[in-house]
Amino acid sequence: MSCLAEDPKAVSSPARRWSGLWMKNKKAINNVLFAMHLQSLPKPPKNSHPVSSSPQSIKAQDFAVPVPVSDRTSLLADETLLYILSKLPDSQRNSNSLVSKRWLNLQGRLVRSLKLLQWDFLVSGRLFHRFPNLIHVDLVNGSVVSPRNSGIFCSNNAVSFHVDSILNPNDNGSKILLGSQEIDAGLEVLANGYPNLRRLSAMNASEMGVLSVAEDCPTLQELELHNCNDQVLRGIAACHNLQILRLVGNLDGFYKSSVSDVGLTILAQGCKRLVKLELSGCEGSYEGIKAIGQCCQMLEELTICDHRMEDGWLYALCYCWSLRTLRFVSCGRIDRRSSEFSEEIGFCPTLERLHLEKCQLRDGSSLGVLFSVCQEVREVMFHNCWGLDNDMFRTALIFRRVKFLSIEGCSRLTIEGLEHVLLSSKELRSLRVVSCKSIKDSETSQALSALFSSLKDLKWRPDTKSLVSATIAGSGMGKRGSRFFRKGCDWKSLPGA
Structure with missing residues (x-):
């Protein structure tokens, strides 16, 4: 008979896993991280000689204990970590920027669109260090001098701000808007910092400020200007690659400026690549719209918002040969039938969409003129x-x-x-x-x-x-309830089950 017996500890002990052994051996992990760190260090020159060649110094150098790394992402290059952060959803952008200063800087490089709230953040240069790759900047809210302690808050589709008292329309926005010279200085700084700017929204700029953007930002494609006039449009004419333009001349209770046929003609001769144009609170007539139709032959969408145009301007729409969408928003009136242009009335052959939103349709004859011009929609x-x-x-x-x-x-x-x-x-x-x-x-x-x-x-x-x-x-529902609530009914037989 054999006296040998199996060891009970060997039978009851569970099988060891490689993952458990690897996580317990922290020294092996530190050695791997230290090796990665040594590979990233620059190599010493070939002609350099060690200071001490004793066996004790060589042994100390070969068997030095590596320092544990607290931030494992520090071993990744900026390009690698930047690629990883770009794949994360935008909802995690704020939380990612709180991890470290490095993540804050990298996250700022991923931001492409920004709405400025404080003008000092632009002129001080902090905007470029924080967000170096912006292509869309909105300066409208930052152009307003808004007291934070005020309990009066004004809001519009374009701008929201606090005021000390009720606005006076005769002030023309001079008390709450930054001056044109200060706006122009900020636009010049912005153009120098972002030469690849593609979209810009600004307020109360002058001709020189818009001209500096047009010269330093050749890739500018979309522009939105508030409180602009005919003189400002001279600077817009230098934006030869501009495709989308929105002009806001009047905003009731906030500011008031004038955009007439002179400015529309200058605009038409300078921006011949326009695809979308929105005129909000602008003045004009038949001649201004005709100039846009003849010069801007690529214009496909025209939006008229709260217009102050003279009678007969609708007859000029027949010169917009490529127009596909015509939109009216918040217009107190459309137009009136004019005997001067009654014989020249035509229609837009390529027009496909006609949208009227929040408009007051008081005159049937003016609506008939509009429908005649848009009869092919x-x-x-x-x-x-x-x-x-x-x-x-x-x-x-x-x-x-x-x-x-x-x-x-x-x-x-x-x-x-x-x-x-x-x-x-x-x-x-x-x-x-x-x-x-x-x-x-x-x-x-x-x-x-x-x-x-x-x-x-x-x-x-x-x-x-x-x-x-x-x-x-x-x-x-509405029928007799006995069909649905009889005792023992099968729920599968109910409608919609």
């Missing part, structure tokens, strides 16, 4: 337009090729005027009617219902009652 939108009634909407019969029609927030339009136009639109494919309280479901005719069934896309919610009925349609 495929997409028409009326959003929150006051005064649009059945008589005015009937003038839309001229849109024979419209395929998409959207009506929202037009309370005076009824089902009678809507049906008269829809039944005449033979190419209509999409319809959207939302928040029009005078349009009732009960007044829908069979012909209109048949038209709805032939559409590819339909959104019909003219009032709250229609919204509720459309929500519960097909759910079976």
Whole structure:
């Protein structure tokens, strides 16, 4: 018989893993990190001689204990770590910049767009050290002298700021805006620091400030100027590669300036590569719009916001041969029929989209002139337009090729005027009617219902009652409850289960 027995400790002990052995051996990890650190150090010259060649010194150099590294990312090159940070979502940008000063600087190199809030941050040069690779800078809010302790806060789509008292429109923004000379000095510093700037928003600049940006930033493609006038447009004309331009001449209660036909003509002769143009609070007439249409032959989108133009300017739109989108926003009036241009009226052959938003449609004749110029459109939108009634909407019969029609927030339009136009639109494919309280479901005719069934896309919610009925349609609610709440019913047999 054999007296040998198995060791109980050997049987019960679990199998050791390589990961456990590796994590327990911290000395091996330190040796690996020390080797990586030695490879990154520069090599000594070949002709250099050691100071001491004793065996004790050589042994001390060969077997020196490496210092543990607390920040493992310090072993990575800036380019490698920058590539890793660029792959992280933007929501982690602020938290990543708090890790260390190095991460703060690297994260600043990834920022491309910035809205400036303090003007001193620009003129002191800290902006360039913190964010060296910006291509989009918004200086509008930084151009406002805003007291932080004030309890009065003014907000607009363009700018938000605090004020000490109620603004006086006659002050022309002089009390709360930085001076033109200070703005020009900041624009010159900005242009020198960012020669690859592509998008810029500024306020209260002069001709020299815009000219410095145009000369030092040849890749500038998008420009937005607030409180500008005809003289400022001379500097914009030097931006030969400009494609998107927004001009804000007047902002009620904040500032007031003038952009007339003189400035529009200068703009048209200088910026011939414009693709999108927005005129907000600008003055002008037939001659200014005609010059833009003849010179800016690549113009595809024109937005008119709160215009102060003279009567007859709509007739000049026929010179915009490449125009595809025409948008009106917050316009108190569109135009009036003028006998001077009645014989020269034409239309835009390439126009595809006509959008009217927050406009007051008071005159049916001016709306008829607009529809005549835009008779070839495929997409028409009326959003929150006051005064649009059945008589005015009937003038839309001229849109024979419209395929998409959207009506929202037009309370005076009824089902009678809507049906008269829809039944005449033979190419209509999409319809959207939302928040029009005078349009009732009960007044829908069979012909209109048949038209709805032939559409590819339909959104019909003219009032709250229609919204509720459309929500519960097909759910079976409103019927006898015994069908749903009888004892022992099978939930799989319920509608929608």
